[in-house]
Structures are given as C-alpha cells and as structure tokens.
Amino acid sequence: MILKTFNKLLLGTFFYLAIVLTACDNVENITPPSQYPITSYSSIFEGFWNGVNNNYVFWSIDTVDWDKMYTRYQPKFAKLSVNDPYADQQAVKYFEEMTSNLIDSHFNLSFYYSGNQFSPAEHRKAKLLKEYPDSLGVLLPPGFFTQSIYSILDSTTAMAGVDTLSDGYPMAAVTGTFLGEVLYFYCNSFSFSDTISTQNTLPVLNKFLQNINIAETNPSYKGIIIDVRNNRGGSVDHLSTILGQMLQKPLKIGETRTKVGNGRLDYSPWMPAKINPPSGSLNYTKPLIVIADHFSVSLAEVFAMTAKAMPNGLFIGETTWGANGPLTTNSETNGGQFTVGELTSQQKPYMDVYTSSAQFRYLNGESYEGKGVPPDVWVPITLKDLNNGVDAPLFTALKRLLN
Amino acid sequence: MYRKLSFLLFLFSLSYGLQAQWSLGVETGITRNTVITSASNLSFTTYKPVTGYAVGLPVRYEFNNWFSIQADPNITQKGYVYDRTGPYSGYFEEFKNTYLQLPVMAQFRFGGQKLKGFMNMGVFGGYWSGSHINGNLLNALNYNPNSTTTSKEQSYHFSEKGTFDKTRDNRMEMGMVVGAGFSYQLTPLYQVFVEGRYMPSFTDLQKQYMHNQVARYNLTYRISVGVSMKLSKLGSIIK
Numbered sequence: 001m002i003l004k005t006f007n008k009l010l011l012g013t014f015f016y017l018a019i020v021l022t023a024c025d026n027v028e029n030i031t032p033p034s035q036y037p038i039t040s041y042s043s044i045f046e047g048f049w050n051g052v053n054n055n056y057v058f059w060s061i062d063t064v065d066w067d068k069m070y071t072r073y074q075p076k077f078a079k080l081s082v083n084d085p086y087a088d089q090q091a092v093k094y095f096e097e098m099t100s101n102l103i104d105s106h107f108n109l110s111f112y113y114s115g116n117q118f119s120p121a122e123h124r125k126a127k128l129l130k131e132y133p134d135s136l137g138v139l140l141p142p143g144f145f146t147q148s149i150y151s152i153l154d155s156t157t158a159m160a161g162v163d164t165l166s167d168g169y170p171m172a173a174v175t176g177t178f179l180g181e182v183l184y185f186y187c188n189s190f191s192f193s194d195t196i197s198t199q200n201t202l203p204v205l206n207k208f209l210q211n212i213n214i215a216e217t218n219p220s221y222k223g224i225i226i227d228v229r230n231n232r233g234g235s236v237d238h239l240s241t242i243l244g245q246m247l248q249k250p251l252k253i254g255e256t257r258t259k260v261g262n263g264r265l266d267y268s269p270w271m272p273a274k275i276n277p278p279s280g281s282l283n284y285t286k287p288l289i290v291i292a293d294h295f296s297v298s299l300a301e302v303f304a305m306t307a308k309a310m311p312n313g314l315f316i317g318e319t320t321w322g323a324n325g326p327l328t329t330n331s332e333t334n335g336g337q338f339t340v341g342e343l344t345s346q347q348k349p350y351m352d353v354y355t356s357s358a359q360f361r362y363l364n365g366e367s368y369e370g371k372g373v374p375p376d377v378w379v380p381i382t383l384k385d386l387n388n389g390v391d392a393p394l395f396t397a398l399k400r401l402l403n
Numbered sequence: 404m405y406r407k408l409s410f411l412l413f414l415f416s417l418s419y420g421l422q423a424q425w426s427l428g429v430e431t432g433i434t435r436n437t438v439i440t441s442a443s444n445l446s447f448t449t450y451k452p453v454t455g456y457a458v459g460l461p462v463r464y465e466f467n468n469w470f471s472i473q474a475d476p477n478i479t480q481k482g483y484v485y486d487r488t489g490p491y492s493g494y495f496e497e498f499k500n501t502y503l504q505l506p507v508m509a510q511f512r513f514g515g516q517k518l519k520g521f522m523n524m525g526v527f528g529g530y531w532s533g534s535h536i537n538g539n540l541l542n543a544l545n546y547n548p549n550s551t552t553t554s555k556e557q558s559y560h561f562s563e564k565g566t567f568d569k570t571r572d573n574r575m576e577m578g579m580v581v582g583a584g585f586s587y588q589l590t591p592l593y594q595v596f597v598e599g600r601y602m603p604s605f606t607d608l609q610k611q612y613m614h615n616q617v618a619r620y621n622l623t624y625r626i627s628v629g630v631s632m633k634l635s636k637l638g639s640i641i642k
Contacts, residue, residue, distance in 0.1 A: 026439070027440050027441045027618050027620070029441050029443040030441050030444040030617055031443070031444060033444075050615055053614070053615060066613075067613065236544060236546045240547075253544075256544050258540065258541070261445075261617075262441070262617040263609060263617065264613050265568055265571040268496065268538075269536065269559075269563060271542045271561075272559070273542075273543075276545070276548060276549070276557075302544075326544050328541075328543060330446065331491075332491070332541055333541060333543065334448060358543040360544065
C-alpha cells in the first residue's frame, strides 16, 4: 500500500517536472527583415511590417495604429501575385498608404524593382503646398545663395564654391562679410567630410572657420550669421567642426534615446546630446544668428536648435522640416534603417527603409519630430518677397546685428 | 525597501500564535536569473543572466513526517543583461528587478531523524516592485572630435532607478517552483536547511500591447540557506 502510494507520488513528480522543465523554454525566433524571401507579396509585407514594428523609434509618440495596418493590409498583400505585372505598382501604393502618416520626417522607402521612392513627410508637405503655396515657405532656387547673396557680400571677402557630391547632389557654400562687420556662411549640405567631392566648397568652409577668430577678436565685427536654409543636413561631426569652434566647453542641446529590444517601447534612458569643441576652439561671445527655413532638414535643424541653446544665439526664419532623429546603421543601435527582402546572387532585395535610429528631444523636453523647430523670430520668405528681391530673414538678421 | 520589510514582517505576524505542526523560518540566498526571449533578429546582441539575492520567511505546516505545505514569502531580485557583442562589445544595459513573491509548495521529505532530504513542488505569484538599470550605450549625438578611438561617438554610462511603463510592463508574475535540498535538525527546536530551486515564469514581463510581440519570461535558479523553528516545540519550551 505504502509502495503503491509512493509509486503514484513518483509518477506525479515526473509529470510535474516535465511540465516545469518544458514551460517557457522557447520563444520563437524572429526573422530579420532582410531574410524574408521575395517569393510572394505576403512575405514581403511580413518582412516590412515586422521590420517597422521592431525598428521604428517613434512608437512612444507616433499615433499611427500599426496593428490596424497589419489587419487592414495583410489580406490585400495576400491577394497580390508575383506573376501579375501590375501587382508591384499596387504593392508600392499599399506601402505608401501604410506609412503616409508616420511622423518620422527622415522616413523614406526606396523600391529596388520599380525604382520608386516615397517619403511620407515630403508627400504630406507637397499636398499642403499645393493647396496653400505660401504656407510652408519657398524652395529657394539654386542660384539664390551662390549668386544673389554672393553679390551683396563685400567683394574683398566673398567666396563661393559649387561641387557635385558622390550621390549627385549639387553642393554649394558661400562665405564673406557684410559691410566688414558681419561674418556670413551658407551651405546646403553638411558633407564636407567627403574631401574628395568638396574640392570647391571645402575651401569656403575653411575660410569661414579661420575668420571666426577674427570675428571674435576684431572690435569692428558685430556678429556671425550661419545660413542653413534649404540645407538637407549631413554628418554630426560638423557640429564640432563648425559650432564647436565657438565653444570652450561641451554644450548640451537636447537628449536622444535608442531602442534596446524588440518591443516598440523598449528604449534606452535619455542620453545627453552634446556639441563637443575641438582642441584649440575659442570662446565666441558675440552674437550668433542661425537662419533656417522649412527646408532646413536634419543636422541643419540641429544648427537652429543650437542657436536657441546658446546664450548669445538666435534662430531667425521659419519652422524647420521636422526630421530630428539621428541616423546610423541598424546594427549600431538595433533600430532604424533596414532592408526588406533577401539579397541573393540572383536577385536584389525588395526595398530599403530609411528611418531614424534614435528619438531626439530638445532641452525643454519637447520632441519636434514631424513638427519642426520653431524660430525665436518668425520671418518667412514669401514668393512676393523673392520676386521683389527681398530676403526678409537675412535683412532681419543684419538689422539686429548692425542696429 | 521599507515597504518590502514591512510586507515580510506582516506575513510573519500572521503566523504568530498558530503553533501545532507549524514551522517558521528565515532564509537567504542568491539567484541567477535570465530572460527567455528571442534576439535572433538583433545584430551582435545576446541576453545574459544576472546574479541577485533572495530573502524570505518560509512558513510550513507538516501533515506528517513526509508531507508538508510550505508558503515562502520572499523578496527576490531577478535581473538580466541586454548585451552587445563583437564590434559593439562593451555596450550593455543591465536590469535588476525586484519582486515580492509568494511561492506555495507541497514538500515531500525523506530520510532519517536528523538529516532529511526534501523536494518542493508548487507555484508562485509575485509583484514586480522595483527596478534598477545600469549600463553603457552608444550615444547617437555626442561626437567627440578629440577622441583617440576609431569611432568618435561617445558612449553614455548610466546607473539609475528604472521607471515603469504602464502600457508595456506587466508587474504581476506567476510561475512554477521545483526545489530540492537537505535539512538537519540541530535541536528539537531548530532546523537548518539548504535548498536549490528552479523557477520558470509563465507570464510575460510585458503586457500584450502589440501584434507579433516577442515575449520575455524570467527563468530563475536559486540556492538558499536558512533556519526554521518548530512552533510546537517553542510552545512546550515556554510552558
């Protein structure tokens, strides 16, 4: 009897141990988006949807219902056939619809097979500009800076350069002085690290950097203007190279956080975003004005934010584009940009998804992603002004510096 | 900390006066916890275990000399590390989570008069009461031109109290317990014991807040030592 009871007990123990030892021992492996085969639109959709689900960094503030996008579009993609020549057009249209309201203003889809590109921010702003042409500022013509502004700089100091970057972008830079009292610098891209492609524009930057010291020490100089209108941004080292020259100690301009896991809300702590001065920098104490407009993007917006953060700085112009999240490779931060579809010797991937690697918030704790950085002094450029040869933001900055 | 101690003392006070075949003890131990999750889509990333502590007040009712029911209110630290490897080695975030736990187990005892072996089998419920994070992560916007390293992005070191996210964090936990150990009756009143315990959680650390969510479950090993007191023997000593 005792033996029967003991045997039952032993059997019960084995069953219990079996349950315990197998409980929760496995969580299904997650396939990276770049390993989804491009054999069906369902597979491409799953790779894309899960890629955004795990890598997009703005889920804590973005109001797009991504789960609803899955429910709504998964059946639509399932109906598309890779044998249908018109299916890809429809697939691209679906991807555009799914992402059109995402706030990440860096977000961009590049489709390898159709060659299409889609930026939700550009799409939203193009729609708005169509209805209200003056609502978002003006896309300034290429010669506006290298010709119009160059022509009003002091002839003895004016310098301009134009290059074509390795990605085909026409880069421009201008420097000089106004009335021998205000030092001016303009560029439309922070790509000076590409020294091979900036043969004409890099000397312009170098001349400006040399003149910062003169602007500080020469009593006839009243201040510096850095103009980043229509600037697409660039690499973060320019913050130190340019603005860092004017600082003696690191300047905090905000905070960033990155993803630390697969969950939409798996974030690192907020980390200080700083501009660190290079050795040999000076303590620039005179006024610094940054002019930016609606087409100042990414690092150009950080220049505007820095002017707001500096005690002697001011941001004049328009609200910027709203693309503040820094970008790096996906492997560095386990978030941000990724590729959908398996690259093999026989085929290309399906698409590249370009998206921020980190959230950014300004010193006041506010995120300007998708909204843009507001200026200290709102001075827009209108078509009417342009046609009359009036550069209102520049004239406002000069009036402030020259009294 | 004060609230956790008060919780344990409150449970201790409930058992006071209930003598019969009751035993009451105190135990302390170390834990080794990790999370069961997937990092297969994350580059150069792995989750690693963390050593923590446990302190508890085991309360046992002995039906006979081989079968008891034991409840074990305790404070247990369960941690894990989100660790970067390869070229990102040195970047990590360590989570140390504190739980108020109540395992309830059936205990089976065997052996001699003084030295006995035992097995515990049961379930536990717990409340995630606090969190501390520390780590070193890549700081995306902190370029240092004076750095001598190849990559001039600076890292960010931190050590701070973790904050809970109402949408994401599941603060209630449940799981199973299997343990085995030895006890030695030092005196008619006091018994010392050592136990190894295995505690897989079957609740996700996260609430279900997104589609295709990657689950995270605690898996805890614990080794503890303690001493317990037979309350019936205490009664006869006082008399």
